[in-house]
Amino acid sequence: MRKVRHGFTLIELLVVIAIIAILIGLLLPAVQKVREAAARMKCSNNLKQLGLAFHNYNDSQNRLPPATGPSGCCWGTWQVVILPYIEQDNVFKLYVNWGGNDRTGPRYSGSPNTINVCNKRFNILTCPSDTPNTPFGGLTNHNYAVNLGNTGYGQQSVLNGVRFGGAPFLLNGKSTTIQGISDGTSNTMLAAEVLQGQGRDLRGFTWWGDASGFSAYLPPNTTTPDVIYSTYYCNNQPQINLPCIGTPTASNPSRMSARSRHTGGVQVLFGDGGVRLVPNSINIAVWQALSTSMGGESYTSY
Amino acid sequence: MKALRPSLLLPLCLGLALGCSGSSDGRVAVSGTVVFKNNPLDQGTIQFxxxxxxxxAAAASISEGKFHLPAAQGLKPGTYRIVLSSGEPGTKAPEDAAPGETGPPAKERIPKEYNVDSLKKPVYRDVVAGQKNQLEFNIP
Structure with a gap:
């Protein structure tokens, strides 16, 4: 007996195709969301690794690394001395003249430091949600900055009435210890995400002093512009969360805020090693309190 | 069933009203203008x-004499001390070079009572609920 061969009608085919199209339409945005979620997990994992590195540094050196070396801006920041603790000891050994005690030797931006260290991109210090950038001659921007407290980059003792309450990271070779965080390690930030400025913008340029840390004077992802010391280095792009001005004044000094590409907040590494997403809507006073290491504030939640 | 309706509607409306007002946490939008030496201030920062x-409590940037704080980043009704700052343009770094030491901050254009002497001679402004908050500054 011959089997009767039954084909699809045109209508049936069209219906099937339409259903498949709708399903793909539903799936695509979900895939995009999953991508961002995966990127955010990677960024938070990077911060956890940094937390371990800071704790290991503190255990072996009996102090946290300083934000910048003894001579200030230009002879290396915490990002260089932490390298041995994120399994990049071989790169660290190639960095010459960290701290620049004579203020004359090679800077971060001079040979051989450029090719050996500062032109390299470290994945562990890069958040995949953000766009990578190299502002000058291949020198790299990165995505994590240490906590410089609740006033400006210069850690002013009082800024417009806001009193500096200590910070886990200090400038010019000075450093603190994890044991010295009297506000409690789970209430004090060690590091947070920052965005990489685009073009010759210096945000995220963590090889250099001013950009090595973030200021918690203003809340995360603030629409108020960051302050960079020269207009030449400020690429003002408020539409992509990178507003800046290039004219610091005494009451609006150089400072860079924590910023991210994640929805609703920035991820923050706390002193206890925990990584949490702090919402943009956080009360400014609470955010400032989280940045101080010895401020004595009494906030319990945010 | 008919008698139930108003009693059902009331909690619904109340919930809606509470839910919507709760999103900005009692904060209200604030905007304003800054005139400096009879011209709109080209750039600067205002802090409350x-x-x-x-x-x-909040900060905003001033551009072409205007600033605006949406309700989500706005202010709760109350009295605020104002800090206004605008640097004289001119701090220039050497072109096409990696950054080095930073120079001194730019010269402040706005009178001292609005910034460095703000704690000694404060300038206060009120933010009130339930009406448009438009703050005008006319700085000589």
Whole structure:
């Protein structure tokens, strides 16, 4: 007996195709969301690794690394001395003249430091949600900055009435210890995400002093512009969360805020090693309190 | 069933009203203009500090004499100390070079009572609920 061969009608085919199209339409945005979620997990994992590195540094050196070396801006920041603790000891050994005690030797931006260290991109210090950038001659921007407290980059003792309450990271070779965080390690930030400025913008340029840390004077992802010391280095792009001005004044000094590409907040590494997403809507006073290491504030939640 | 309707509607409306007002946490939108030496201030920053405990409550950038704080980043009704700052343009770094030491900050254009002397001679402004908050500054 011959089997009767039954084909699809045109209508049936069209219906099937339409259903498949709708399903793909539903799936695509979900895939995009999953991508961002995966990127955010990677960024938070990077911060956890940094937390371990800071704790290991503190255990072996009996102090946290300083934000910048003894001579200030230009002879290396915490990002260089932490390298041995994120399994990049071989790169660290190639960095010459960290701290620049004579203020004359090679800077971060001079040979051989450029090719050996500062032109390299470290994945562990890069958040995949953000766009990578190299502002000058291949020198790299990165995505994590240490906590410089609740006033400006210069850690002013009082800024417009806001009193500096200590910070886990200090400038010019000075450093603190994890044991010295009297506000409690789970209430004090060690590091947070920052965005990489685009073009010759210096945000995220963590090889250099001013950009090595973030200021918690203003809340995360603030629409108020960051302050960079020269207009030449400020690429003002408020539409992509990178507003800046290039004219610091005494009451609006150089400072860079924590910023991210994640929805609703920035991820923050706390002193206890925990990584949490702090919402943009956080009360400014609470955010400032989280940045101080010895401020004595009494906030319990945010 | 008919008698039930109003009693059902009331909690619904109440919930809606509470839910919507809760999103901005009692904060209201604030905007305003800054005129400096008879011209709109081209660029600068305005900061609001609470009068009672001197906490930074909000900040905004001034562009072409205008600033605006949407309700989500706005202010709760109250009295605020104003800090206004605008640097004289001119701090220039050497072109096409990696950054080095930073120079001194730019010269402040706005009178001292609005910034460095703000704690000694404060300028206060009120933010009130339930009406448009338009703050005008005319700085000589």
């Amino acid at each position: 500090f609470t009068k009672e405990n001197n906490e930074l």
